[in-house]
Amino acid sequence: MSTASSSSTEAGTGSKSEQAYAQLKDRILGGAMSPGYRLVLSSIATDMGFSVVPVREAIRRLEAEGLVNFEHNVGATVAGIDPDLYLHTMQTLSIIEGAATALAAPGIGAEELAQARDLNKRMREVLADFDPIRFTQLNTEFHALLYGPCPNPHILDLVHRGWTRLARMRTSTFGYVPGRAHASVEEHENLLNLIESGAPASDVEHAARAHRTNTLNAFLAQKSQPPSPI
Numbered sequence: 001m002s003t004a005s006s007s008s009t010e011a012g013t014g015s016k017s018e019q020a021y022a023q024l025k026d027r028i029l030g031g032a033m034s035p036g037y038r039l040v041l042s043s044i045a046t047d048m049g050f051s052v053v054p055v056r057e058a059i060r061r062l063e064a065e066g067l068v069n070f071e072h073n074v075g076a077t078v079a080g081i082d083p084d085l086y087l088h089t090m091q092t093l094s095i096i097e098g099a100a101t102a103l104a105a106p107g108i109g110a111e112e113l114a115q116a117r118d119l120n121k122r123m124r125e126v127l128a129d130f131d132p133i134r135f136t137q138l139n140t141e142f143h144a145l146l147y148g149p150c151p152n153p154h155i156l157d158l159v160h161r162g163w164t165r166l167a168r169m170r171t172s173t174f175g176y177v178p179g180r181a182h183a184s185v186e187e188h189e190n191l192l193n194l195i196e197s198g199a200p201a202s203d204v205e206h207a208a209r210a211h212r213t214n215t216l217n218a219f220l221a222q223k224s225q226p227p228s229p230i
Contacts, residue, residue, distance in 0.1 A: 016050050020058035023048060028067050028078055029133050035080030039068065066168055081169050083223055089169070090216035091228055093162040097143070098209030100150040100159045101191075102201040107149035113196055116145045120188045127181055132174045135181055139174075142188060146195070146208070180218040187211045 027033045041052045062068040069079045119142040126135045150156045174181045191207050217227040
């Protein structure tokens with residue numbers, strides 16, 4: 001197994017249960033432990049230099065977060081993304097986040113645009129030695145900057161709920177389809193150009209919605225499923 005990338009685990013801080021949790025979560029989110037991977041307590045404990053007790057506690061915590069499944073006679077395995085839940089969440093987000101971004105655009109000033117461009121630049125740099133966890137973190141910050149100024153609190157609440165649901169599903173789609181990250185960065189640039197130029201709200205909404213749908217379709221294609229009809 002690969003070593004954990006978490007700075008807290010590298011520093012050896014926190015209880016053994018916390019360290020085991022952080023290491024396992026890093027490996028799951030980073031793709032080192034793919035969906036269906038069997039989590040054998042004794043092997044993981046030996047690898048980490050712990051007893052099985054903190055590892056068991058860590059796995060239970062990950063199970064509560066939906067990252068691990070436990071089946072009788074099988075044991076603990078890394079959970080996959082529920083394709084139907086992901087489809088429905090992304091379809092909904094494509095609509096509401098597109099609207100939120102279009103409504104927010106007039107309130108996005110030069111400072112916010114500069115921050116967004118910096119985030120996109122950092123995402124582009126991550127592509128060379130691709131880290132899906134880091135890319136996803138930057139991507140989340142990027143989009144929050146663009147939809148954040150949305151003046152409609154009801155739409156904004158729905159967007160936040162959608163992103164929270166994605167986080168619970170640990171959806172680094174980029175971990176499943178890393179090639180999508182390259183196109184995503186270019187689409188970000190196009191979206192920023194539209195906002196900076198004061199493009200009509202309909203153009204901004206269309207670009208933001210298409211961007212979200214393209215990510216969904218990349219995931220569906222990986223699963224040999226047809227693209228989203230909307």
